[in-house]
Amino acid sequence: MPATLRLSGPLRDFNGGKPELQVQPGRTIREVITDLGIVPETIAVVVVNEEQQTKDYIFQEGDVVLVLAIIGGG
Amino acid sequence: MNGYAGRILRVNLTNGTFTKEPTPAALARDFIGGRGFGIYLLLKEVPQGADPLGPENKIFISSGPISGMLIPGGGKCDWTTKAPLTGGYASASMGGHFTAEMRYAGLDSIILEGVSPKPVTLFIDDDKIELRDASDLWGKNTFMVEKQFKDKLGEEYQIAVIGPGGENMVPYACVNHDYGRQAGRGGVGAVMGSKKLKAIVLHGTKSIPVADPAAYRKAGMALYKACKEADGLKQWTSYGTTQVVSWCDEVGALPTRNFSAGSFEGASTLSGPYMREHIVITDKGCFGCPCPCGKYSRMKKYNSNVEGPEYETIGLCGSNLGIADIESVAQANLLCDDLGIDTISAGNAIGWAMECYEKGIFTKKDTDGLDLKFGNVEAVFTMIEKIARREGLGALLSEGVKRASKKVGQGTEKFAIHVKGMEQSGYATHNATAMLLSYMTCDVGAHHNRAWAITYDLQVGRELVVPEKVARVIWLQNFRPMFDVLGGCRLQWVELNIDRDLYVPALEAITGIHRSWEDLEMVGARIWNLTRLYWARENEGFGRSWDLPPARFYEDAPKSGPTKGQITKFEDVNKLLDIYYEQRGWTSNGLPTPATIESLGLKAVFA
Amino acid sequence: MRLYVDSSKCSGCNACRVACSLNLFGENNPKKAALVIEPHFPAPGVYRVRVCTQCGDCAKVCPTEAIKQDEQGAYFVNYADCNLCEACVPECPEEVMFVRAKLADTAWKCNLCGDCVAVCGTSALWIAEIEALAA
Numbered sequence: 001m002p003a004t005l006r007l008s009g010p011l012r013d014f015n016g017g018k019p020e021l022q023v024q025p026g027r028t029i030r031e032v033i034t035d036l037g038i039v040p041e042t043i044a045v046v047v048v049n050e051e052q053q054t055k056d057y058i059f060q061e062g063d064v065v066l067v068l069a070i071i072g073g074g
Numbered sequence: 075m076n077g078y079a080g081r082i083l084r085v086n087l088t089n090g091t092f093t094k095e096p097t098p099a100a101l102a103r104d105f106i107g108g109r110g111f112g113i114y115l116l117l118k119e120v121p122q123g124a125d126p127l128g129p130e131n132k133i134f135i136s137s138g139p140i141s142g143m144l145i146p147g148g149g150k151c152d153w154t155t156k157a158p159l160t161g162g163y164a165s166a167s168m169g170g171h172f173t174a175e176m177r178y179a180g181l182d183s184i185i186l187e188g189v190s191p192k193p194v195t196l197f198i199d200d201d202k203i204e205l206r207d208a209s210d211l212w213g214k215n216t217f218m219v220e221k222q223f224k225d226k227l228g229e230e231y232q233i234a235v236i237g238p239g240g241e242n243m244v245p246y247a248c249v250n251h252d253y254g255r256q257a258g259r260g261g262v263g264a265v266m267g268s269k270k271l272k273a274i275v276l277h278g279t280k281s282i283p284v285a286d287p288a289a290y291r292k293a294g295m296a297l298y299k300a301c302k303e304a305d306g307l308k309q310w311t312s313y314g315t316t317q318v319v320s321w322c323d324e325v326g327a328l329p330t331r332n333f334s335a336g337s338f339e340g341a342s343t344l345s346g347p348y349m350r351e352h353i354v355i356t357d358k359g360c361f362g363c364p365c366p367c368g369k370y371s372r373m374k375k376y377n378s379n380v381e382g383p384e385y386e387t388i389g390l391c392g393s394n395l396g397i398a399d400i401e402s403v404a405q406a407n408l409l410c411d412d413l414g415i416d417t418i419s420a421g422n423a424i425g426w427a428m429e430c431y432e433k434g435i436f437t438k439k440d441t442d443g444l445d446l447k448f449g450n451v452e453a454v455f456t457m458i459e460k461i462a463r464r465e466g467l468g469a470l471l472s473e474g475v476k477r478a479s480k481k482v483g484q485g486t487e488k489f490a491i492h493v494k495g496m497e498q499s500g501y502a503t504h505n506a507t508a509m510l511l512s513y514m515t516c517d518v519g520a521h522h523n524r525a526w527a528i529t530y531d532l533q534v535g536r537e538l539v540v541p542e543k544v545a546r547v548i549w550l551q552n553f554r555p556m557f558d559v560l561g562g563c564r565l566q567w568v569e570l571n572i573d574r575d576l577y578v579p580a581l582e583a584i585t586g587i588h589r590s591w592e593d594l595e596m597v598g599a600r601i602w603n604l605t606r607l608y609w610a611r612e613n614e615g616f617g618r619s620w621d622l623p624p625a626r627f628y629e630d631a632p633k634s635g636p637t638k639g640q641i642t643k644f645e646d647v648n649k650l651l652d653i654y655y656e657q658r659g660w661t662s663n664g665l666p667t668p669a670t671i672e673s674l675g676l677k678a679v680f681a
Numbered sequence: 682m683r684l685y686v687d688s689s690k691c692s693g694c695n696a697c698r699v700a701c702s703l704n705l706f707g708e709n710n711p712k713k714a715a716l717v718i719e720p721h722f723p724a725p726g727v728y729r730v731r732v733c734t735q736c737g738d739c740a741k742v743c744p745t746e747a748i749k750q751d752e753q754g755a756y757f758v759n760y761a762d763c764n765l766c767e768a769c770v771p772e773c774p775e776e777v778m779f780v781r782a783k784l785a786d787t788a789w790k791c792n793l794c795g796d797c798v799a800v801c802g803t804s805a806l807w808i809a810e811i812e813a814l815a816a
Contacts, residue, residue: 008305044318044321070318070526070569174711178711229719281702356728358693379722
């Protein structure tokens with residue numbers, strides 16, 4: 001069962017405008033978003049199943065992962 | 075006029091008179107509200123060369139067409155004046171409930187002019203307007219004064235008040251409102267103090283007319299719906315701006331020990347989640363906000379409460395002073411708010427003094443006996459008090475780091491972290507060229523909120539100096555301040571990533587006038603150019619050299635952290651300015667050309 | 682049905698009150714709202730929100746029978762029948778029955794329109810069956 005990666009706002013540009021994609025378990029969030037063309041440093045927050053995690057978290061089956069960037073700024 | 079309360083109140087403090095003038099339709103058309111009204115009125119009404127703390131300077135307090143409306147974040151109030159801190163343009167944006175109340179009292183703007191012979195409070199209750207004696211309040215701290223008014227008049231009243239910092243005309247004194255919201259930067263509180271105006275007390279019961287009530291309700295509801303459905307709502311509401319502490323630490327942007335580094339070993343106990351778990355007791359929102367960033371905290375150690383600390387205060391009064399204890403940072407926040415001084419400038423000034431002390435430039439003789447090392451919490455508390463009272467070393471630090479370092483000399487100018495005399499807010503910019511340019515060219519001095527471009531640096535390459543980066547900064551400078559013009563908050567767009575086009579039908583339903591973002595950004599560009607012309611009008615020799623960043627960011631690389639050894643080359647600093655001026659249509663000395671002034675239709679305004 | 686509130690989730694933003702006045706009067710004026718937010722600051726630092734429980738005590742005392750009940754159980758004021766006598770005001774246990782003659786020619790109260798719930802970003806407000814939660 002794959003995991004779901006959910007991208008906030010402007011990050012969807014790295015996924016053809018779509019908010020979600022399915023991810024095979026076993027890789028880190030950092031690796032997966034880097035493959036999409038997102039520089040991991042631009043990600044402010046990673047939320048896995050409603051809990052904050054680091055970008056080195058490894059996708060598990062059925063996870064829902066939300067990554068938030070602050071493109072517009074503070 | 076739909077979307078406007080319809081009147082501008084003029085208060086002459088010298089002779090105690092009031093006049094109400096209709097809000098000019100042309101002003102609303104060309105400058106919309108908020109910061110737009112502010113710069114127009116500043117240029118027109120405050121004579122060239124006015125002393126910021128003299129009777130000729132004025133304060134322009136302005137709401138905008140979305141203030142007090144059913145629009146997420148319609149609670150921002152612009153305070154424009156000639157800045158005592160910089161001698162240039164000041165425009166401070168204050169959240170809370172004041173701007174909505176102004177509109178319910180029938181006022182789009184309040185103009186404060188002249189100097190009162192004695193301390194007074196401006197009291198406004200719908201059409202009843204009075205100046206009341208405030209001799210008994212003079213000298214008191216902000217929270218006590220606000221509480222006194224609320225206890226007496228009720229919670230429906232909104233209060234803006236200065237503390238001892240404003241009374242003593244500390245050039246970075248702020249105005250306090252709603253126990254924790256400020257018109258913070260540039261010294262608006264000092265100007266209020268110079269006018270002997272202790273507080274403004276407001277109450278209004280009027281409705282704001284709108285062009286199309288049904289369409290307004292629909293568009294407003296659509297904006298709230300978008301916010302509530304946004305992915306980031308829960309995260310942002312839990313932590314507010316403190317969300318970024320860990321991230322700034324990770325990317326080397328967290329101001330640390332007077333910006334000598336961008337990463338702090340104590341960052342984990344300053345982070346949003348740590349703070350939420352240990353000290354936050356409730357969320358505290360500004361008017362109409364569905365994602366309240368305000369966190370209200372209880373500090374057990376000090377038996378006190380404060381709204382905050384927000385990211386900026388954590389950066390400047392925490393890591394920048396070598397302090398990792400969140401309760402102590404919150405207490406420093408409380409002291410600054412209660413005494414009425416800006417936490418960003420105060421944190422910078424104390425950080426600069428700590429560096430002077432650690433380098434041996436200051437000894438205990440200079441510090442009134444304080445061991446002013448980084449991390450000394452008690453020394454920080456004492457210095458905040460001394461700054462607000464302008465006592466001992468506090469008198470020097472109250473001048474701001476530009477003037478203080480000029481007085482002290484000995485190379486201390488090199489680590490005075492400011493642009494145009496305004497201390498830099500909470501992002502270290504050793505190696506983030508778009509963010510650096512944003513600080514260099516910001517219209518009030520080194521403040522982050524006009525253009526926040528640091529993620530763009532990270533995405534495209536932080537040390538790169540390319541036209542795309544400059545274009546991004548300019549776009550942000552034209553676009554983001556429009557929220558301050560409209561009288562609202564940009565964070566719903568920033569944090570929740572809601573579609574900005576949702577504001578367009580809302581604004582149209584309120585005012586009856588359709589305006590696209592392209593049109594609004596043009597207004598933003600006009601305002602940006604006017605502020606530039608204002609700086610030049612008020613400061614002989616104003617130009618390129620005023621846009622240079624603190625030397626630290628091109629001479630003095632961090633010795634630790636993710637930006638260790640990294641720095642922006644001075645030639646790149648100049649290259650950034652070359653490209654920026656060219657894209658703005660300014661001369662190589664950074665002044666709008668006659669053609670640019672003409673093309674933006676500013677000839678009539680800036681005559 | 683009635684409106685419920687969890688005051689601990691309220692951030693005091695007042696969006697609910699603007700939405701309320703817009704529904705009740707077609708105006709943009711939170712002073713004409715039918716729910717109240719009491720901020721208690723600087724200490725203890727909490728908001729207390731008062732909302733209508735649809736208990737109907739206001740309707741019982743209304744001499745002109747201006748306060749009626751609709752099909753979902755909400756008591757509402759028929760503006761044309763209100764004579765501003767204020768008899769209802771002291772009866773309200775939550776103090777959310779309003780007469781402010783300067784502001785409106787009628788008494789007003791919560792009519793359970795739900796707009797406050799729709800705009801509340803912190804989910805402090807919701808509408809539910811009265812019995813379900815009382816149990």
